[in-house]
Amino acid sequence: MDKQKLLQEKGLKTTTARVALLDFLEQEGSPLDVVTIVEKLHQQADQATVYRILDILTKKDLVNRLEFGEGKYRYEIQKNHHHHLICTNCGTISDVPGDFLGKFEKEIKDKKGFLVKSHLLEFFGLCRSCQS
Amino acid sequence: MDKQKLLQEKGLKTTTARVALLDFLEQEGSPLDVVTIVEKLHQQADQATVYRILDILTKKDLVNRLEFGEGKYRYEIQKNHHHHLICTNCGTISDVPGDFLGKFEKEIKDKKGFLVKSHLLEFFGLCRSCQS
Protein backbone atom coordinates (compact mmCIF):
# COMPACT_ATOMS: atom_id res chain seq x y z
CA MET A 1 0.00 0.00 0.00
CA ASP A 2 1.30 3.42 -0.94
CA LYS A 3 1.81 5.36 2.27
CA GLN A 4 2.39 8.67 0.56
CA LYS A 5 -0.95 8.52 -1.19
CA LEU A 6 -2.63 7.42 2.04
CA LEU A 7 -1.27 10.43 3.88
CA GLN A 8 -2.13 12.85 1.09
CA GLU A 9 -5.70 11.61 1.01
CA LYS A 10 -5.97 12.55 4.65
CA GLY A 11 -4.46 15.97 4.07
CA LEU A 12 -1.22 15.15 5.84
CA LYS A 13 2.26 15.93 4.65
CA THR A 14 4.50 13.06 3.69
CA THR A 15 7.41 12.80 6.08
CA THR A 16 9.91 10.03 6.58
CA ALA A 17 8.81 9.56 10.17
CA ARG A 18 5.18 9.05 9.22
CA VAL A 19 5.94 6.68 6.41
CA ALA A 20 8.36 4.72 8.58
CA LEU A 21 5.79 4.45 11.35
CA LEU A 22 3.04 3.30 9.02
CA ASP A 23 5.34 0.80 7.37
CA PHE A 24 6.43 -0.52 10.72
CA LEU A 25 2.93 -0.91 12.14
CA GLU A 26 1.74 -2.59 8.98
CA GLN A 27 4.60 -5.05 9.07
CA GLU A 28 4.11 -5.77 12.78
CA GLY A 29 0.38 -6.31 12.66
CA SER A 30 -0.30 -6.58 16.35
CA PRO A 31 -0.79 -3.76 18.87
CA LEU A 32 2.39 -2.26 20.29
CA ASP A 33 3.12 0.26 23.00
CA VAL A 34 5.03 3.46 22.34
CA VAL A 35 8.27 2.41 24.01
CA THR A 36 8.47 -0.58 21.70
CA ILE A 37 7.62 1.47 18.65
CA VAL A 38 10.26 4.08 19.41
CA GLU A 39 12.84 1.38 20.02
CA LYS A 40 12.11 -0.50 16.84
CA LEU A 41 11.99 2.67 14.80
CA HIS A 42 15.61 3.13 15.78
CA GLN A 43 16.32 6.86 15.51
CA GLN A 44 13.82 7.46 12.74
CA ALA A 45 11.65 9.51 15.08
CA ASP A 46 11.79 11.08 18.51
CA GLN A 47 9.39 9.83 21.16
CA ALA A 48 7.38 13.05 21.20
CA THR A 49 7.09 12.83 17.45
CA VAL A 50 5.88 9.26 17.66
CA TYR A 51 3.16 10.32 20.08
CA ARG A 52 2.15 13.17 17.81
CA ILE A 53 2.10 11.00 14.71
CA LEU A 54 0.12 8.26 16.42
CA ASP A 55 -2.29 10.85 17.64
CA ILE A 56 -2.98 12.33 14.25
CA LEU A 57 -3.07 8.96 12.49
CA THR A 58 -5.56 7.73 15.05
CA LYS A 59 -7.77 10.73 14.41
CA LYS A 60 -7.54 10.08 10.67
CA ASP A 61 -8.41 6.43 11.19
CA LEU A 62 -5.20 5.07 9.78
CA VAL A 63 -4.24 3.70 13.16
CA ASN A 64 -6.17 2.16 16.03
CA ARG A 65 -5.55 3.03 19.68
CA LEU A 66 -6.22 0.33 22.23
CA GLU A 67 -6.07 -0.29 25.95
CA PHE A 68 -5.49 -3.69 27.50
CA GLY A 69 -5.64 -2.71 31.13
CA GLU A 70 -1.92 -2.10 31.36
CA GLY A 71 -2.01 1.58 32.14
CA LYS A 72 -0.76 2.52 28.72
CA TYR A 73 -1.95 2.63 25.16
CA ARG A 74 -1.19 0.27 22.32
CA TYR A 75 -1.43 1.07 18.65
CA GLU A 76 -2.02 -1.04 15.58
CA ILE A 77 -2.48 -0.38 11.90
CA GLN A 78 -6.12 0.01 10.95
CA LYS A 79 -7.66 -3.16 9.55
CA ASN A 80 -11.03 -4.83 9.25
CA HIS A 81 -13.08 -4.78 12.42
CA HIS A 82 -11.66 -7.31 14.84
CA HIS A 83 -11.00 -7.98 18.49
CA HIS A 84 -8.05 -9.40 20.38
CA LEU A 85 -7.26 -12.54 22.29
CA ILE A 86 -4.70 -11.62 24.90
CA CYS A 87 -2.90 -14.47 26.62
CA THR A 88 -2.45 -13.52 30.26
CA ASN A 89 0.36 -16.03 30.58
CA CYS A 90 2.70 -15.37 27.68
CA GLY A 91 1.39 -12.02 26.47
CA THR A 92 0.75 -13.11 22.92
CA ILE A 93 -1.95 -11.16 21.17
CA SER A 94 -3.94 -12.63 18.31
CA ASP A 95 -6.85 -11.35 16.31
CA VAL A 96 -10.37 -12.64 16.23
CA PRO A 97 -12.35 -11.31 13.30
CA GLY A 98 -15.95 -10.29 13.15
CA ASP A 99 -18.43 -7.77 14.37
CA PHE A 100 -21.06 -9.81 16.12
CA LEU A 101 -22.39 -7.10 18.41
CA GLY A 102 -24.71 -5.45 15.89
CA LYS A 103 -27.72 -7.37 17.07
CA PHE A 104 -27.06 -6.48 20.65
CA GLU A 105 -26.49 -2.84 19.83
CA LYS A 106 -29.86 -2.69 18.16
CA GLU A 107 -31.36 -4.16 21.29
CA ILE A 108 -29.69 -1.45 23.35
CA LYS A 109 -31.17 1.19 21.10
CA ASP A 110 -34.64 -0.29 21.37
CA LYS A 111 -34.66 -0.93 25.08
CA LYS A 112 -32.51 1.85 26.44
CA GLY A 113 -32.68 4.51 23.74
CA PHE A 114 -28.88 4.61 23.72
CA LEU A 115 -27.34 4.88 20.26
CA VAL A 116 -24.12 2.88 20.13
CA LYS A 117 -21.46 4.42 17.88
CA SER A 118 -18.54 2.20 18.77
CA HIS A 119 -17.50 -0.44 21.22
CA LEU A 120 -14.46 -1.80 22.88
CA LEU A 121 -14.10 -5.55 23.21
CA GLU A 122 -11.09 -7.61 24.17
CA PHE A 123 -10.76 -11.13 25.46
CA PHE A 124 -8.31 -12.29 28.10
CA GLY A 125 -7.38 -15.88 28.76
CA LEU A 126 -4.95 -18.61 27.81
CA CYS A 127 -3.67 -19.32 24.34
CA ARG A 128 -3.45 -22.90 23.16
CA SER A 129 0.13 -23.46 24.21
CA CYS A 130 -0.34 -21.91 27.67
CA GLN A 131 -3.16 -24.26 28.66
CA SER A 132 -1.96 -27.54 30.15
CA MET B 1 -24.55 -4.65 53.30
CA ASP B 2 -22.24 -5.01 56.26
CA LYS B 3 -18.82 -3.80 55.13
CA GLN B 4 -17.03 -5.06 58.20
CA LYS B 5 -18.22 -8.58 57.60
CA LEU B 6 -17.38 -8.32 53.91
CA LEU B 7 -13.83 -7.33 54.71
CA GLN B 8 -13.40 -10.00 57.35
CA GLU B 9 -14.55 -12.66 54.95
CA LYS B 10 -11.74 -11.63 52.64
CA GLY B 11 -9.20 -11.68 55.42
CA LEU B 12 -8.82 -7.91 55.51
CA LYS B 13 -8.73 -5.72 58.56
CA THR B 14 -11.58 -3.32 59.10
CA THR B 15 -10.40 0.25 58.82
CA THR B 16 -12.34 3.46 58.54
CA ALA B 17 -10.77 4.19 55.16
CA ARG B 18 -11.83 0.87 53.67
CA VAL B 19 -15.34 1.05 55.01
CA ALA B 20 -15.70 4.64 53.84
CA LEU B 21 -14.48 3.73 50.38
CA LEU B 22 -16.78 0.74 50.05
CA ASP B 23 -19.72 2.78 51.31
CA PHE B 24 -18.93 5.53 48.88
CA LEU B 25 -18.57 3.30 45.85
CA GLU B 26 -21.75 1.47 46.70
CA GLN B 27 -23.67 4.68 47.03
CA GLU B 28 -22.24 6.08 43.79
CA GLY B 29 -22.86 3.02 41.67
CA SER B 30 -21.05 4.11 38.54
CA PRO B 31 -17.33 3.90 37.78
CA LEU B 32 -15.21 6.73 39.13
CA ASP B 33 -11.58 7.72 38.74
CA VAL B 34 -9.22 8.05 41.68
CA VAL B 35 -9.10 11.84 41.74
CA THR B 36 -12.85 11.96 42.10
CA ILE B 37 -12.86 9.29 44.77
CA VAL B 38 -10.20 11.04 46.82
CA GLU B 39 -12.02 14.33 46.51
CA LYS B 40 -15.38 12.96 47.54
CA LEU B 41 -13.88 10.99 50.38
CA HIS B 42 -12.86 14.32 51.81
CA GLN B 43 -9.89 13.63 54.07
CA GLN B 44 -10.98 10.16 55.01
CA ALA B 45 -8.04 8.68 53.13
CA ASP B 46 -4.82 9.78 51.50
CA GLN B 47 -4.46 9.28 47.75
CA ALA B 48 -1.80 6.59 48.13
CA THR B 49 -4.08 4.81 50.55
CA VAL B 50 -6.97 4.99 48.12
CA TYR B 51 -4.81 3.39 45.44
CA ARG B 52 -3.73 0.68 47.82
CA ILE B 53 -7.25 -0.02 49.01
CA LEU B 54 -8.63 -0.11 45.47
CA ASP B 55 -5.87 -2.45 44.53
CA ILE B 56 -6.53 -4.94 47.26
CA LEU B 57 -10.30 -4.71 46.93
CA THR B 58 -9.97 -5.35 43.20
CA LYS B 59 -7.88 -8.43 43.89
CA LYS B 60 -10.48 -9.63 46.37
CA ASP B 61 -13.28 -9.02 43.88
CA LEU B 62 -15.10 -6.47 45.96
CA VAL B 63 -14.34 -3.78 43.41
CA ASN B 64 -14.08 -3.72 39.65
CA ARG B 65 -11.34 -1.89 37.76
CA LEU B 66 -12.22 -0.50 34.35
CA GLU B 67 -10.69 1.42 31.49
CA PHE B 68 -12.67 3.64 29.15
CA GLY B 69 -9.83 4.72 26.89
CA GLU B 70 -9.09 7.78 29.00
CA GLY B 71 -5.59 6.87 30.06
CA LYS B 72 -6.64 6.19 33.61
CA TYR B 73 -8.56 3.62 35.58
CA ARG B 74 -12.06 3.78 36.93
CA TYR B 75 -13.43 1.76 39.79
CA GLU B 76 -16.90 0.60 40.70
CA ILE B 77 -18.39 -1.57 43.39
CA GLN B 78 -18.67 -5.19 42.31
CA LYS B 79 -22.10 -6.13 41.01
CA ASN B 80 -23.67 -8.63 38.66
CA HIS B 81 -21.91 -8.96 35.34
CA HIS B 82 -22.70 -5.95 33.23
CA HIS B 83 -21.27 -3.55 30.69
CA HIS B 84 -21.43 0.21 30.30
CA LEU B 85 -23.02 2.66 27.95
CA ILE B 86 -20.79 5.71 27.88
CA CYS B 87 -22.24 8.85 26.36
CA THR B 88 -19.47 10.58 24.44
CA ASN B 89 -21.38 13.85 24.59
CA CYS B 90 -22.37 14.30 28.23
CA GLY B 91 -20.20 11.65 29.85
CA THR B 92 -23.05 9.87 31.56
CA ILE B 93 -22.39 6.20 32.23
CA SER B 94 -25.20 3.71 32.52
CA ASP B 95 -25.26 -0.03 32.96
CA VAL B 96 -26.41 -2.65 30.54
CA PRO B 97 -26.89 -6.05 32.14
CA GLY B 98 -26.11 -9.45 30.77
CA ASP B 99 -23.35 -11.75 29.75
CA PHE B 100 -24.13 -12.69 26.18
CA LEU B 101 -20.62 -13.48 25.03
CA GLY B 102 -20.55 -17.05 26.29
CA LYS B 103 -21.53 -18.41 22.91
CA PHE B 104 -18.73 -16.54 21.15
CA GLU B 105 -16.23 -17.53 23.75
CA LYS B 106 -17.06 -21.15 23.12
CA GLU B 107 -16.64 -20.52 19.42
CA ILE B 108 -13.25 -18.98 20.09
CA LYS B 109 -12.25 -22.04 22.06
CA ASP B 110 -13.38 -24.38 19.31
CA LYS B 111 -11.93 -22.51 16.38
CA LYS B 112 -8.82 -20.93 17.84
CA GLY B 113 -8.05 -23.08 20.85
CA PHE B 114 -7.93 -19.95 22.98
CA LEU B 115 -9.55 -20.30 26.40
CA VAL B 116 -11.29 -17.06 27.35
CA LYS B 117 -11.18 -16.30 31.06
CA SER B 118 -12.56 -12.79 31.02
CA HIS B 119 -13.47 -10.03 28.66
CA LEU B 120 -13.70 -6.32 28.50
CA LEU B 121 -16.69 -4.77 26.76
CA GLU B 122 -17.88 -1.19 26.77
CA PHE B 123 -20.14 0.72 24.45
CA PHE B 124 -19.66 4.31 23.36
CA GLY B 125 -22.33 6.46 21.76
CA LEU B 126 -25.11 8.90 22.52
CA CYS B 127 -27.58 8.62 25.36
CA ARG B 128 -31.23 9.34 24.69
CA SER B 129 -31.07 13.02 25.60
CA CYS B 130 -27.91 13.69 23.61
CA GLN B 131 -29.37 12.49 20.32
CA SER B 132 -31.31 15.13 18.42
Next chain:
DNA sequence: ATTCTTGCAAAACGTTTGCAATCCG
Protein backbone atom coordinates in the same frame (compact mmCIF):
# COMPACT_ATOMS: atom_id res chain seq x y z
C1' DA C 1 6.78 31.72 1.30
C1' DT C 2 3.95 29.74 4.34
C1' DT C 3 2.33 26.24 6.94
C1' DC C 4 3.16 21.95 8.97
C1' DT C 5 6.27 18.95 11.34
C1' DT C 6 10.09 17.74 14.23
C1' DG C 7 13.59 17.38 18.20
C1' DC C 8 14.75 18.45 22.58
C1' DA C 9 13.83 19.41 27.18
C1' DA C 10 10.66 20.25 30.56
C1' DA C 11 6.32 19.54 32.52
C1' DA C 12 2.10 17.18 33.48
C1' DC C 13 -0.46 13.33 34.79
C1' DG C 14 -1.69 8.91 36.88
C1' DT C 15 0.22 5.47 39.65
C1' DT C 16 3.58 3.16 42.75
C1' DT C 17 6.87 2.82 46.51
C1' DG C 18 9.95 3.49 50.93
C1' DC C 19 9.68 4.41 55.40
C1' DA C 20 8.33 5.60 59.89
C1' DA C 21 4.18 6.12 62.62
C1' DT C 22 -0.19 4.15 63.77
C1' DC C 23 -3.96 1.00 64.08
C1' DC C 24 -6.34 -3.54 64.31
C1' DG C 25 -7.08 -7.99 66.14
Next chain:
DNA sequence: CGGATTGCAAACGTTTTGCAAGAAT
Protein backbone atom coordinates in the same frame (compact mmCIF):
# COMPACT_ATOMS: atom_id res chain seq x y z
C1' DC D 1 2.28 -7.63 71.11
C1' DG D 2 2.99 -8.33 66.04
C1' DG D 3 1.59 -7.82 61.62
C1' DA D 4 -1.25 -5.01 58.60
C1' DT D 5 -2.38 -0.40 57.27
C1' DT D 6 -1.68 4.45 56.71
C1' DG D 7 0.27 9.24 55.50
C1' DC D 8 3.66 11.72 53.49
C1' DA D 9 6.99 12.60 50.14
C1' DA D 10 9.58 11.06 46.59
C1' DA D 11 10.01 8.23 42.48
C1' DC D 12 8.27 6.23 38.39
C1' DG D 13 6.34 5.40 33.72
C1' DT D 14 3.47 7.33 30.25
C1' DT D 15 1.87 11.12 27.74
C1' DT D 16 1.72 16.13 26.63
C1' DT D 17 3.56 20.67 25.67
C1' DG D 18 6.53 25.06 24.46
C1' DC D 19 9.57 26.62 21.51
C1' DA D 20 12.92 27.25 18.07
C1' DA D 21 14.76 24.83 13.98
C1' DG D 22 13.77 22.35 9.86
C1' DA D 23 11.09 20.25 6.06
C1' DA D 24 7.11 19.78 2.81
C1' DT D 25 3.98 21.78 -0.53
